[in-house]
Amino acid sequence: MGNENSLKEDVLKSNDEFYDAFERLSIDMMDNVWKHDENVVCVHPGWELLVGWLAIRESWIMIFQNTEVIKFNITNIMVRIFDTGDIGVAVCQENIESSVKGQQDKIGVIATNIFERYENRMLLIHHKGSSISNYMPPNLFPSPFTNILINIYYCRNR
Numbered sequence: 001m002g003n004e005n006s007l008k009e010d011v012l013k014s015n016d017e018f019y020d021a022f023e024r025l026s027i028d029m030m031d032n033v034w035k036h037d038e039n040v041v042c043v044h045p046g047w048e049l050l051v052g053w054l055a056i057r058e059s060w061i062m063i064f065q066n067t068e069v070i071k072f073n074i075t076n077i078m079v080r081i082f083d084t085g086d087i088g089v090a091v092c093q094e095n096i097e098s099s100v101k102g103q104q105d106k107i108g109v110i111a112t113n114i115f116e117r118y119e120n121r122m123l124l125i126h127h128k129g130s131s132i133s134n135y136m137p138p139n140l141f142p143s144p145f146t147n148i149l150i151n152i153y154y155c156r157n158r
Contacts, residue, residue: 008079011088014115014122015079019072019094025064027057035116035123045109045131070098075138086117094129095137108132 014033021029034040034053042056043049044063050056077092094109114126 004081004085007081007085007088010117010122011079011081011090011115012077014088014124015074015077015090015092015113018113018124018127019074023070023072025067025070027061027064030060031057033124035118035125037125040124041126041128043128045129066100068099068102070096072096073138088115088117088122089113090115093132106135106137108135108137 017029018033021033034056036053038052040053040056041049041051042059044059047059050059073095075093075095077090080089081087082089090111090113092111092113094111096105096107096109098105098107109129109131111130112126112128113124115122116125117123
């Protein structure tokens with residue numbers, strides 16, 4: 001299977017592919033990140049539980065048709081590996097800027113994404129997003145002091 005760090009990298013890569021598909025509003029790319037199974041689960045913020053790939057796929061089509069632009073800044077990501085590397089969980093904060101039917105919005109969502117190894121790939125089997133009340137977007141423009149800290153951390157951990 002590999003060591004835990006490489007397994008976490010696999011989950012992070014699959015998680016990135018999910019958000020890339022979402023940002024590009026691409027159903028073809030979304031098809032590639034989800035497991036096509038009747039037991040996969042998705043809960044969009046404010047939506048009812050969706051079960052099965054066909055229902056989930058239809059929800060993505062509807063979201064993509066009604067969204068002009070969406071951008072994600074993923075923060076606070078945590079990854080855990082379970083079941084000897086066959087299950088990976090990514091929990092993160094989605095900092096979202098979107099334009100839906102001409103309305104600009106900035107929202108925060110806490111997401112749980114669960115991946116299952118299938119044919120040497122980590123495929124999404126569960127996505128749940130919960131809106132953050134009283135959301136304040138993170139400071140996306142780090143101060144010079146933050147850059148210094150990042151450089152010190154990077155140099156020490158090379």
